[in-house]
Amino acid sequence: MSTLHTVNKSPFSTQSLQSCLNHCKDGDAVLMIEDGVYGALTNSNMSKQVQTKAGNVTIYVLSPDADARGLIGDKLLGEVIAVDYAGFVKLVTKHDRTQNWL
Amino acid sequence: MSETKKFLYVNRKAPYGTIYALEALEVVLIGAAFEQDVSLAFLDDGVFQLTKGQNTNGIGIKNFSPTFRALGDFEVTKLFVEKESLEERGLTADDLQEIMYEDEDDDWEEKPSIKLVSRAEMADVMADQDVVLSF
Amino acid sequence: MAYDVNGTTVEHDEEGYITTLSDWTKELAGVIATAEEIDMNEEHWAVVNFLREYYEEYQIAPAVRVLIKSIKKSMGPEIGNNKYMYELFPYGPAKQACKIAGLPKPTGCV
Numbered sequence: 635m636s637t638l639h640t641v642n643k644s645p646f647s648t649q650s651l652q653s654c655l656n657h658c659k660d661g662d663a664v665l666m667i668e669d670g671v672y673g674a675l676t677n678s679n680m681s682k683q684v685q686t687k688a689g690n691v692t693i694y695v696l697s698p699d700a701d702a703r704g705l706i707g708d709k710l711l712g713e714v715i716a717v718d719y720a721g722f723v724k725l726v727t728k729h730d731r732t733q734n735w736l
Numbered sequence: 737m738s739e740t741k742k743f744l745y746v747n748r749k750a751p752y753g754t755i756y757a758l759e760a761l762e763v764v765l766i767g768a769a770f771e772q773d774v775s776l777a778f779l780d781d782g783v784f785q786l787t788k789g790q791n792t793n794g795i796g797i798k799n800f801s802p803t804f805r806a807l808g809d810f811e812v813t814k815l816f817v818e819k820e821s822l823e824e825r826g827l828t829a830d831d832l833q834e835i836m837y838e839d840e841d842d843d844w845e846e847k848p849s850i851k852l853v854s855r856a857e858m859a860d861v862m863a864d865q866d867v868v869l870s871f
Numbered sequence: 872m873a874y875d876v877n878g879t880t881v882e883h884d885e886e887g888y889i890t891t892l893s894d895w896t897k898e899l900a901g902v903i904a905t906a907e908e909i910d911m912n913e914e915h916w917a918v919v920n921f922l923r924e925y926y927e928e929y930q931i932a933p934a935v936r937v938l939i940k941s942i943k944k945s946m947g948p949e950i951g952n953n954k955y956m957y958e959l960f961p962y963g964p965a966k967q968a969c970k971i972a973g974l975p976k977p978t979g980c981v
Binding site: 642643644646647668669672675676677678679681697698699701702703704706709718 | 780
Binding site for chain 3: 762765766768798799800802803805806809810
Protein backbone atom coordinates (compact mmCIF):
# COMPACT_ATOMS: atom_id res chain seq x y z
CA MET A 635 0.00 0.00 0.00
CA SER A 636 1.42 3.38 -0.93
CA THR A 637 0.36 6.95 -1.52
CA LEU A 638 1.13 9.48 -4.22
CA HIS A 639 1.43 12.94 -2.68
CA THR A 640 1.17 16.00 -4.89
CA VAL A 641 2.42 19.43 -3.86
CA ASN A 642 1.43 22.48 -5.94
CA LYS A 643 2.67 25.40 -3.82
CA SER A 644 6.13 26.94 -3.56
CA PRO A 645 7.88 25.68 -0.41
CA PHE A 646 9.05 29.26 0.21
CA SER A 647 5.53 30.67 0.50
CA THR A 648 3.58 27.90 2.26
CA GLN A 649 4.26 24.91 4.55
CA SER A 650 2.71 22.45 2.08
CA LEU A 651 5.91 20.65 1.05
CA GLN A 652 7.22 20.71 4.62
CA SER A 653 4.04 19.15 5.94
CA CYS A 654 3.94 16.62 3.10
CA LEU A 655 7.50 15.50 3.82
CA ASN A 656 6.69 15.28 7.52
CA HIS A 657 3.75 12.97 6.88
CA CYS A 658 4.64 10.73 3.95
CA LYS A 659 5.65 7.10 4.58
CA ASP A 660 8.59 5.13 3.26
CA GLY A 661 7.73 3.79 -0.19
CA ASP A 662 5.40 6.70 -0.99
CA ALA A 663 5.94 9.06 -3.91
CA VAL A 664 5.91 12.85 -3.88
CA LEU A 665 5.13 14.65 -7.14
CA MET A 666 5.88 18.36 -7.35
CA ILE A 667 3.58 20.21 -9.77
CA GLU A 668 2.79 23.86 -10.63
CA ASP A 669 4.65 26.17 -8.19
CA GLY A 670 5.49 23.05 -6.16
CA VAL A 671 8.36 22.37 -8.58
CA TYR A 672 10.45 25.02 -6.81
CA GLY A 673 10.90 22.35 -4.12
CA ALA A 674 13.29 20.60 -6.53
CA LEU A 675 15.72 23.55 -6.71
CA THR A 676 19.40 23.01 -5.96
CA ASN A 677 21.16 25.09 -3.28
CA SER A 678 17.93 26.36 -1.72
CA ASN A 679 16.83 26.33 1.92
CA MET A 680 14.73 23.23 1.13
CA SER A 681 17.27 21.27 -0.94
CA LYS A 682 18.88 19.35 1.90
CA GLN A 683 15.60 18.16 3.35
CA VAL A 684 14.29 17.01 -0.03
CA GLN A 685 17.55 15.20 -0.76
CA THR A 686 17.47 13.41 2.58
CA LYS A 687 13.84 12.38 2.15
CA ALA A 688 14.60 11.09 -1.33
CA GLY A 689 16.27 8.07 0.27
CA ASN A 690 12.92 6.76 1.54
CA VAL A 691 10.33 8.21 -0.83
CA THR A 692 10.61 8.71 -4.57
CA ILE A 693 10.41 12.35 -5.52
CA TYR A 694 9.14 13.43 -8.92
CA VAL A 695 8.76 16.74 -10.66
CA LEU A 696 6.33 17.45 -13.52
CA SER A 697 8.65 18.51 -16.33
CA PRO A 698 6.31 20.91 -18.22
CA ASP A 699 5.93 22.89 -14.97
CA ALA A 700 9.67 22.76 -14.26
CA ASP A 701 10.51 23.88 -17.83
CA ALA A 702 8.03 26.75 -17.63
CA ARG A 703 9.87 28.08 -14.59
CA GLY A 704 13.35 27.60 -16.04
CA LEU A 705 14.18 24.71 -13.68
CA ILE A 706 16.42 22.74 -15.97
CA GLY A 707 19.88 21.17 -15.86
CA ASP A 708 21.83 21.92 -12.70
CA LYS A 709 18.97 23.96 -11.22
CA LEU A 710 17.22 20.64 -10.51
CA LEU A 711 18.23 18.24 -7.72
CA GLY A 712 19.76 15.02 -9.06
CA GLU A 713 17.59 12.97 -6.67
CA VAL A 714 14.39 14.17 -8.32
CA ILE A 715 12.90 12.31 -11.29
CA ALA A 716 11.21 14.26 -14.08
CA VAL A 717 7.94 12.94 -15.50
CA ASP A 718 5.59 14.22 -18.22
CA TYR A 719 1.77 14.26 -18.07
CA ALA A 720 1.60 10.58 -19.10
CA GLY A 721 4.04 9.78 -16.27
CA PHE A 722 1.78 11.69 -13.85
CA VAL A 723 -1.15 9.46 -14.87
CA LYS A 724 0.97 6.32 -14.41
CA LEU A 725 1.94 7.43 -10.90
CA VAL A 726 -1.72 7.95 -10.02
CA THR A 727 -2.60 4.44 -11.19
CA LYS A 728 0.44 2.83 -9.55
CA HIS A 729 -0.36 4.06 -6.05
CA ASP A 730 -3.36 3.13 -3.93
CA ARG A 731 -4.43 6.69 -3.30
CA THR A 732 -3.49 10.26 -4.12
CA GLN A 733 -3.22 12.95 -1.49
CA ASN A 734 -3.00 16.59 -2.59
CA TRP A 735 -1.12 19.00 -0.32
CA LEU A 736 -2.76 22.26 -1.32
CA MET B 737 0.75 70.00 -14.38
CA SER B 738 0.21 67.27 -11.88
CA GLU B 739 3.11 66.40 -9.63
CA THR B 740 4.99 63.15 -10.07
CA LYS B 741 4.58 60.52 -7.39
CA LYS B 742 6.76 57.59 -6.47
CA PHE B 743 5.02 54.31 -7.22
CA LEU B 744 6.30 50.92 -6.06
CA TYR B 745 4.91 47.66 -7.40
CA VAL B 746 5.72 44.85 -4.95
CA ASN B 747 6.07 41.40 -6.53
CA ARG B 748 6.05 38.48 -4.08
CA LYS B 749 4.55 35.67 -6.17
CA ALA B 750 6.08 33.14 -8.55
CA PRO B 751 4.94 33.30 -12.19
CA TYR B 752 2.32 30.89 -13.69
CA GLY B 753 1.09 29.22 -10.46
CA THR B 754 -1.18 32.20 -9.83
CA ILE B 755 -2.20 35.15 -12.00
CA TYR B 756 -0.66 37.80 -9.70
CA ALA B 757 2.67 38.10 -11.51
CA LEU B 758 1.14 38.63 -14.95
CA GLU B 759 -1.49 41.01 -13.56
CA ALA B 760 1.20 43.10 -11.88
CA LEU B 761 3.17 43.34 -15.11
CA GLU B 762 0.07 44.45 -17.03
CA VAL B 763 -0.73 47.11 -14.44
CA VAL B 764 2.87 48.36 -14.64
CA LEU B 765 2.63 48.63 -18.46
CA ILE B 766 -0.71 50.42 -18.35
CA GLY B 767 0.47 52.64 -15.52
CA ALA B 768 3.58 53.60 -17.51
CA ALA B 769 1.36 55.91 -19.59
CA PHE B 770 0.92 58.16 -16.55
CA GLU B 771 4.62 59.05 -16.45
CA GLN B 772 5.15 58.62 -12.74
CA ASP B 773 8.35 57.64 -10.92
CA VAL B 774 7.95 53.87 -11.03
CA SER B 775 9.97 51.18 -9.26
CA LEU B 776 9.43 47.43 -9.07
CA ALA B 777 10.37 45.32 -6.07
CA PHE B 778 10.99 41.58 -6.33
CA LEU B 779 11.19 39.67 -3.07
CA ASP B 780 10.16 36.27 -1.67
CA ASP B 781 8.87 34.08 -4.53
CA GLY B 782 8.64 37.20 -6.74
CA VAL B 783 12.32 36.74 -7.62
CA PHE B 784 11.32 33.66 -9.65
CA GLN B 785 9.61 35.97 -12.17
CA LEU B 786 12.97 37.20 -13.45
CA THR B 787 14.78 33.89 -13.92
CA LYS B 788 16.35 32.88 -17.23
CA GLY B 789 15.39 29.90 -19.34
CA GLN B 790 11.62 29.84 -18.84
CA ASN B 791 9.82 27.72 -21.45
CA THR B 792 6.06 27.45 -21.07
CA ASN B 793 5.31 25.42 -24.22
CA GLY B 794 4.36 22.41 -22.10
CA ILE B 795 1.78 24.17 -19.90
CA GLY B 796 -0.11 26.24 -22.47
CA ILE B 797 0.46 29.55 -20.69
CA LYS B 798 2.14 32.56 -22.31
CA ASN B 799 5.77 33.01 -21.26
CA PHE B 800 5.79 36.65 -20.19
CA SER B 801 9.36 36.71 -18.91
CA PRO B 802 10.71 38.37 -22.14
CA THR B 803 8.38 41.30 -21.49
CA PHE B 804 10.47 42.40 -18.49
CA ARG B 805 13.23 43.23 -20.98
CA ALA B 806 10.88 45.71 -22.70
CA LEU B 807 10.19 47.69 -19.51
CA GLY B 808 13.01 50.11 -20.30
CA ASP B 809 11.09 51.16 -23.42
CA PHE B 810 8.25 52.15 -21.11
CA GLU B 811 10.64 54.14 -18.90
CA VAL B 812 10.42 51.59 -16.11
CA THR B 813 14.10 51.25 -15.23
CA LYS B 814 14.31 50.43 -11.53
CA LEU B 815 13.90 46.75 -10.68
CA PHE B 816 14.97 46.11 -7.08
CA VAL B 817 15.71 42.45 -6.33
CA GLU B 818 16.25 41.24 -2.77
CA LYS B 819 19.50 39.32 -2.25
CA GLU B 820 18.27 37.27 0.72
CA SER B 821 15.26 36.08 -1.28
CA LEU B 822 17.58 34.87 -4.04
CA GLU B 823 19.89 33.11 -1.58
CA GLU B 824 17.07 31.28 0.22
CA ARG B 825 16.06 29.88 -3.16
CA GLY B 826 19.56 28.84 -4.24
CA LEU B 827 19.67 31.59 -6.86
CA THR B 828 22.31 34.17 -7.73
CA ALA B 829 22.24 37.24 -9.96
CA ASP B 830 23.53 35.00 -12.78
CA ASP B 831 20.25 33.07 -12.73
CA LEU B 832 18.33 36.23 -13.65
CA GLN B 833 17.75 37.62 -17.14
CA GLU B 834 19.83 40.58 -18.22
CA ILE B 835 17.47 43.56 -18.31
CA MET B 836 18.86 46.79 -19.74
CA TYR B 837 17.57 50.30 -20.43
CA GLU B 838 18.90 53.24 -22.41
CA ASP B 839 19.61 56.23 -20.19
CA GLU B 840 18.40 59.31 -22.08
CA ASP B 841 20.17 61.59 -19.60
CA ASP B 842 23.49 59.88 -20.32
CA ASP B 843 23.71 59.79 -24.14
CA TRP B 844 21.42 56.70 -24.32
CA GLU B 845 24.00 54.53 -22.66
CA GLU B 846 22.79 51.02 -21.91
CA LYS B 847 22.54 50.37 -18.19
CA PRO B 848 21.23 47.45 -16.13
CA SER B 849 17.72 47.87 -14.69
CA ILE B 850 18.14 45.21 -12.00
CA LYS B 851 19.54 46.48 -8.72
CA LEU B 852 20.36 43.87 -6.08
CA VAL B 853 19.52 45.13 -2.60
CA SER B 854 19.67 43.66 0.89
CA ARG B 855 16.51 43.12 2.94
CA ALA B 856 17.28 46.26 4.94
CA GLU B 857 17.77 48.29 1.76
CA MET B 858 14.50 46.91 0.38
CA ALA B 859 12.75 48.17 3.51
CA ASP B 860 14.21 51.61 2.80
CA VAL B 861 13.01 51.49 -0.82
CA MET B 862 9.51 50.66 0.42
CA ALA B 863 9.51 53.41 3.03
CA ASP B 864 10.51 55.96 0.40
CA GLN B 865 7.32 55.67 -1.73
CA ASP B 866 4.13 57.69 -2.12
CA VAL B 867 2.09 54.73 -3.35
CA VAL B 868 2.73 51.00 -2.86
CA LEU B 869 0.82 48.44 -4.93
CA SER B 870 1.14 44.82 -3.78
CA PHE B 871 0.84 41.66 -5.83
CA MET C 872 -16.10 35.70 -37.39
CA ALA C 873 -13.30 35.11 -39.84
CA TYR C 874 -11.19 36.60 -42.61
CA ASP C 875 -11.08 34.82 -45.96
CA VAL C 876 -7.57 34.40 -47.41
CA ASN C 877 -7.77 32.75 -50.83
CA GLY C 878 -10.43 30.35 -49.62
CA THR C 879 -9.00 29.55 -46.17
CA THR C 880 -10.65 31.15 -43.18
CA VAL C 881 -8.81 32.78 -40.27
CA GLU C 882 -10.78 33.40 -37.06
CA HIS C 883 -10.87 36.86 -35.53
CA ASP C 884 -12.56 38.47 -32.53
CA GLU C 885 -15.37 41.03 -32.61
CA GLU C 886 -12.90 43.86 -33.20
CA GLY C 887 -10.98 42.12 -35.98
CA TYR C 888 -7.91 40.92 -34.07
CA ILE C 889 -6.98 37.38 -35.11
CA THR C 890 -7.42 34.82 -32.36
CA THR C 891 -4.45 32.55 -33.17
CA LEU C 892 -1.24 34.52 -33.64
CA SER C 893 0.41 31.75 -35.66
CA ASP C 894 -2.36 32.11 -38.31
CA TRP C 895 -0.69 35.29 -39.58
CA THR C 896 0.68 35.50 -43.14
CA LYS C 897 1.55 38.44 -45.40
CA GLU C 898 -1.53 37.59 -47.47
CA LEU C 899 -3.68 37.75 -44.34
CA ALA C 900 -2.18 41.15 -43.49
CA GLY C 901 -3.34 42.34 -46.91
CA VAL C 902 -6.85 41.04 -46.26
CA ILE C 903 -7.06 42.72 -42.83
CA ALA C 904 -5.70 45.97 -44.32
CA THR C 905 -8.38 45.90 -47.02
CA ALA C 906 -11.03 45.42 -44.32
CA GLU C 907 -9.52 48.46 -42.56
CA GLU C 908 -9.55 50.40 -45.85
CA ILE C 909 -5.78 50.69 -45.90
CA ASP C 910 -3.78 50.30 -49.07
CA MET C 911 -0.50 48.78 -47.86
CA ASN C 912 2.65 50.55 -49.08
CA GLU C 913 6.30 50.20 -48.13
CA GLU C 914 5.83 52.46 -45.10
CA HIS C 915 2.89 50.47 -43.76
CA TRP C 916 4.95 47.32 -44.14
CA ALA C 917 7.89 48.86 -42.28
CA VAL C 918 5.61 49.51 -39.32
CA VAL C 919 3.97 46.07 -39.46
CA ASN C 920 7.32 44.30 -39.75
CA PHE C 921 8.77 46.24 -36.83
CA LEU C 922 5.74 45.41 -34.66
CA ARG C 923 6.09 41.71 -35.45
CA GLU C 924 9.83 41.66 -34.72
CA TYR C 925 9.36 43.52 -31.45
CA TYR C 926 6.53 41.22 -30.38
CA GLU C 927 8.59 38.15 -31.25
CA GLU C 928 11.34 39.36 -28.93
CA TYR C 929 9.37 40.80 -26.02
CA GLN C 930 5.89 39.18 -26.26
CA ILE C 931 4.31 42.62 -26.18
CA ALA C 932 3.60 45.44 -28.62
CA PRO C 933 6.03 48.37 -28.30
CA ALA C 934 5.13 51.75 -26.83
CA VAL C 935 4.20 54.10 -29.70
CA ARG C 936 7.24 56.22 -28.83
CA VAL C 937 9.49 53.20 -29.36
CA LEU C 938 7.82 52.41 -32.68
CA ILE C 939 8.30 55.96 -33.92
CA LYS C 940 11.92 56.05 -32.83
CA SER C 941 12.65 52.88 -34.78
CA ILE C 942 10.86 54.02 -37.95
CA LYS C 943 12.64 57.35 -37.71
CA LYS C 944 15.93 55.47 -37.66
CA SER C 945 15.05 53.20 -40.60
CA MET C 946 13.00 55.55 -42.82
CA GLY C 947 13.81 59.08 -41.73
CA PRO C 948 12.10 61.75 -39.64
CA GLU C 949 9.52 62.71 -42.28
CA ILE C 950 8.00 59.23 -41.88
CA GLY C 951 9.03 58.45 -38.32
CA ASN C 952 6.83 60.95 -36.53
CA ASN C 953 3.54 60.84 -34.70
CA LYS C 954 1.52 62.77 -37.29
CA TYR C 955 2.66 60.63 -40.20
CA MET C 956 1.89 57.43 -38.26
CA TYR C 957 -1.70 58.61 -37.97
CA GLU C 958 -1.77 59.32 -41.70
CA LEU C 959 -0.65 55.75 -42.33
CA PHE C 960 -3.03 54.31 -39.74
CA PRO C 961 -5.91 56.75 -39.16
CA TYR C 962 -7.30 54.75 -36.23
CA GLY C 963 -3.92 54.82 -34.52
CA PRO C 964 -0.68 52.91 -35.05
CA ALA C 965 -1.21 50.94 -31.85
CA LYS C 966 -4.69 49.63 -32.55
CA GLN C 967 -4.78 49.41 -36.32
CA ALA C 968 -1.21 48.42 -37.16
CA CYS C 969 -1.22 45.74 -34.44
CA LYS C 970 -4.38 44.32 -35.96
CA ILE C 971 -2.78 44.10 -39.39
CA ALA C 972 0.41 42.68 -37.87
CA GLY C 973 -1.66 39.91 -36.28
CA LEU C 974 -0.82 40.93 -32.69
CA PRO C 975 -3.26 41.03 -29.79
CA LYS C 976 -4.94 44.32 -28.98
CA PRO C 977 -2.32 46.36 -27.11
CA THR C 978 -2.51 46.34 -23.32
CA GLY C 979 -4.27 49.40 -22.01
CA CYS C 980 -6.03 50.22 -25.28
CA VAL C 981 -9.77 50.63 -24.71
